[in-house]
Amino acid sequence: MAALPVITSPQEFNTDDLYVDLRRVLGTALHLKCEGFNFAGSVKLKAAAAMVEAAERSGALREGSVLVESSSGNLGVALAMIAADKGYRFLCVTDARCNLGTRRLMEAMGAEVHSVDRPDEDGGHLGARLRHVRELCAADSRYVWLNQYTNPYNALAHQHTTAPAIARQFPDLDVLFVGAGTTGTLMGCARWFRQWTRPVTVVAVDAAGSVTFGGPPRTRMIPGLGAGVRPPQLDHSLVDDVVIVPEPETVRTCHRLAAAGFLFGGSTGTVVAGARRWLAAHRSGTPVTAVAIAPDLGERYLDTVYQESWVRSVYGDAVYGVGTDGTDGVGGPDGTAEGGCPAVEPCPPVATSAAR
Known part of the structure; x- marks a missing residue:
């Protein structure tokens, strides 16, 4: 057994090599990189x-x-x-x-x-x-x-640690899903994988109501992903695709994971929901090595995402229904996600990993 670390400062401890295989839980070929196992509880x-x-x-x-x-x-x-x-x-x-x-x-x-x-x-x-x-x-x-929205060390932290850690664990990586908030994690990982020996499709996952990728602003109730101001650090050319996830779908994904014993936070629920949608649309039936970054754990959401009365008061009873696309999302009659937001929203044309 490896010796346990001895630390003197809380930031010295951060588990960087824990992944959850979601195939058994969600039926999706997706590995979840857990970034919440530190004293701060998040990425x-x-x-x-x-x-x-x-x-x-x-x-x-x-x-x-x-x-x-x-x-x-x-x-x-x-x-x-x-x-x-x-x-x-x-x-x-x-x-x-x-x-x-x-x-x-x-x-x-x-x-x-x-x-x-x-x-x-x-x-x-x-x-x-x-x-x-x-x-x-x-x-x-x-x-x-410090200004996390413009500070280059926000992205560099992930360019130097998160991305290479994923590459070491998954040298055959095909697709990486990253939530978009300040876009520090997204940009750091995207820049690193652009220089890697293997082409990797980088898919950003954002919350419906966020303006980050040009969508109309709407009220968002779950903190974490999304922005009301376009992130200055975002370089759209480094992102191969974008998935927009409505909040009811985030809630339902969190509950699905919790029912299997994995209590993750709202940001993680959004990323997983987006990854499932993208994989179903683009890689269904095709062998793929896919990783999604889980930014947070669920304890801080017990009074919101995991509180039935809060969920029903914010989203109504329909949040516990089944999406029109057969996923855990809440779909509209026209096949879009709730509120008319497309389930998968592509970026303006850029070179995809397959083309690079």
């Missing part, structure tokens, strides 16, 4: 650690500095943990969609949490959060904004 630990270390090296972050960041939850928890370990104050700017449990986690580690109440007309909740962060920084020079 955001990698970006948080990389951005803090870079700010320290540059001298921007020093004794007396106050970290400030906009986050729907998971990055905020990771930064709260790192700030507590390193002795920094941390202020997280979030909004009403942030789960109560997530907010309490941040506060338990000493973070201060500001929640914006009203979305901006153009940028939604994200736009309102960013405006509040800018106001804080303008009022006090001690505030240091």
Whole structure:
């Protein structure tokens, strides 16, 4: 038996080599890379650690500095943990969609949490959060904004760790599914695999109502994936395809996984739902090696995604029905996903992996 690691800082522990084969659970040839087995509970630990270390090296972050960041939850928890370990104050700017449990986690580690109440007309909740962060920084020079939306170390963290870890485990990888939030994970992995020896199709998975890939803005209730402002880091040319997933389908996928004993978070449910749709449409009956990145675990969603009264109040009884396409999604009479959002939404023409 391998010796267990001995750590002195919480960010030193992060399981990077755990995968779940979903074939038995979902009947889909898909491996799920679990990124939530660390003290922050999500994939955001990698970006948080990389951005803090870079700010320290540059001298921007020093004794007396106050970290400030906009986050729907998971990055905020990771930064709260790192700030507590390193002795920094941390202020997280979030909004009403942030789960109560997530907010309490941040506060338990000493973070201060500001929640914006009203979305901006153009940028939604994200736009309102960013405006509040800018106001804080303008009022006090001690505030240091890492800015996960433009910080290159957000993507570099995954270019240096996540992507090569997947390649080592799956040298015959054909398709990689990555959720799109800030697009740090997506861009880091996409850039790495563009330089790899084997062509890999990189499929982005986004939430219905997000504007990231040009869709119309709509209210989103599940934090994590999606954005009300187009992510500055997104390079569309690195993405081979896009799947848009309505939130009811996310909920149903989470419940399907939980029924098999795998309690994953809302972001993971979205990624898995999108991967199933894409594989059914493009690789049905064809042998394929596919990996999806699972950003989070499910404990922080017990009062929302896994709470029946909340689900019914937000999405209605139809969320527990069966989609018109035979999947766990909620389909409309015209074959589109709920709300008229296409189940699979291709990018503008770009070179696919098969063509490269």
